[in-house]
Amino acid sequence: VKKKGAGYEKQATAIDQAAVLGAGIMGGGIAYQSASKGTPILMKDIKEEAIALGLKESRKLFAKQVERGKLSVEQMAERLANIRPTLSYGDFAHVDLVVEAVVENPKVKGAVLAEVEEQVDDDTVLTSNTSTISITRLAENLKRPENFCGMHFFNPVHRMPLVEVIRGEKTGDAAVAATVAYARKMGKTPIVVNDCPGFLVNRVLFPYFGGFSQLMAQGADFRRVDKVMERFGWPMGPAYLLDVVGMDTAVHAGEVMAEGFPERMGSMGSDSGKSVIQLMVDHDRLGQKTDKGFYAYE
Numbered sequence: 001v002k003k004k005g006a007g008y009e010k011q012a013t014a015i016d017q018a019a020v021l022g023a024g025i026m027g028g029g030i031a032y033q034s035a036s037k038g039t040p041i042l043m044k045d046i047k048e049e050a051i052a053l054g055l056k057e058s059r060k061l062f063a064k065q066v067e068r069g070k071l072s073v074e075q076m077a078e079r080l081a082n083i084r085p086t087l088s089y090g091d092f093a094h095v096d097l098v099v100e101a102v103v104e105n106p107k108v109k110g111a112v113l114a115e116v117e118e119q120v121d122d123d124t125v126l127t128s129n130t131s132t133i134s135i136t137r138l139a140e141n142l143k144r145p146e147n148f149c150g151m152h153f154f155n156p157v158h159r160m161p162l163v164e165v166i167r168g169e170k171t172g173d174a175a176v177a178a179t180v181a182y183a184r185k186m187g188k189t190p191i192v193v194n195d196c197p198g199f200l201v202n203r204v205l206f207p208y209f210g211g212f213s214q215l216m217a218q219g220a221d222f223r224r225v226d227k228v229m230e231r232f233g234w235p236m237g238p239a240y241l242l243d244v245v246g247m248d249t250a251v252h253a254g255e256v257m258a259e260g261f262p263e264r265m266g267s268m269g270s271d272s273g274k275s276v277i278q279l280m281v282d283h284d285r286l287g288q289k290t291d292k293g294f295y296a297y298e
């Protein structure tokens with residue numbers, strides 16, 4: 001039942017049909033998670049290869065569940081059929097909620113959001129999985145900014161329980177309610193936060209990376225720092241986590257954070273002024289995505 005204008009503590013819009021724009025690392029993961037928890041999802045990309053790769057990843061994840069005896073082959077087929085790959089907006093008219101997960105570029109995202117808004121119902125909720133771009137700024141391209149908010153997943157989507165739901169200045173309660181409900185339906189834990197650089201998680205995480213970077217500049221051994229943080233009880237240390245996040249992504253997000261909160265970020269640099277994370281980028285050690293970062297991956 002669609003209810004416009006309801007507070008998010010009241011009954012929220014039911015999300016029966018979703019769509020994701022982008023079939024990359026995040027878009028593919030979002031499609032898998034939605035399909036896995038029973039919400040059909042259109043997965044749109046501009047590249048056929050990206051769609052093929054996104055589907056392949058989902059197939060792999062479902063197959064693992066079959067191997068472990070958690071799913072039957074029939075259930076796997078049923079869930080996979082919940083993902084409908086597409087290169088066009090053909091079936092977008094009846095989508096309840098869209099997650100935009102294209103490249104992290106404000107111009108591209110702005111254009112894509114304005115484009116999809118033309119294709120959907122007036123009350124369809126639009127969301128963006130951006131990590132660093134202001135939701136209020138992205139809403140400037142929209143005719144119905146009240147229907148738009150952030151829906152920030154973490155990588156890998158199927159393993160990370162948290163989803164940040166971000167309220168822009170013009171976001172309405174109904175959009176937040178629907179997004180919270182969809183996140184829950186996906187088996188995630190949503191938290192509603194206001195729009196600011198880094199939202200909540202990255203505001204905590206980046207000063208921590210800064211501390212790690214300073215330790216490295218003072219000659220610490222990253223393996224030992226990782227071991228210490230694991231003993232402290234964290235599932236992985238900062239060097240390994242940076243390998244997962246990707247150095248280029250971390251540098252970019254770090255810049256956004258430093259611009260937003262210069263007094264809190266401090267210096268991440270060595271005497272040469274460059275952080276270890278930037279030095280890793282300079283040496284093409286981006287992390288797991290390039291098979292080498294602090295650690296080597298084959």
Ligand code: NAD
Nearest residue numbers: 022023024025026027045046050101102103104130131155
């Ligand atoms: P990616 O490069 O793996 O995937 C982006 C996909 O978008 C590509 O397949 C590309 O073909 C597609 N695309 C580009 N223009 C498009 C368009 N006009 N319409 C449809 N598809 C289009 O990127 P990613 O890592 O999945 O990141 C996507 C978004 O998620 C970014 O905003 C990023 O900041 C955010 N994010 C990433 C991570 C992460 O760890 N990778 C975590 C949280 C949020």
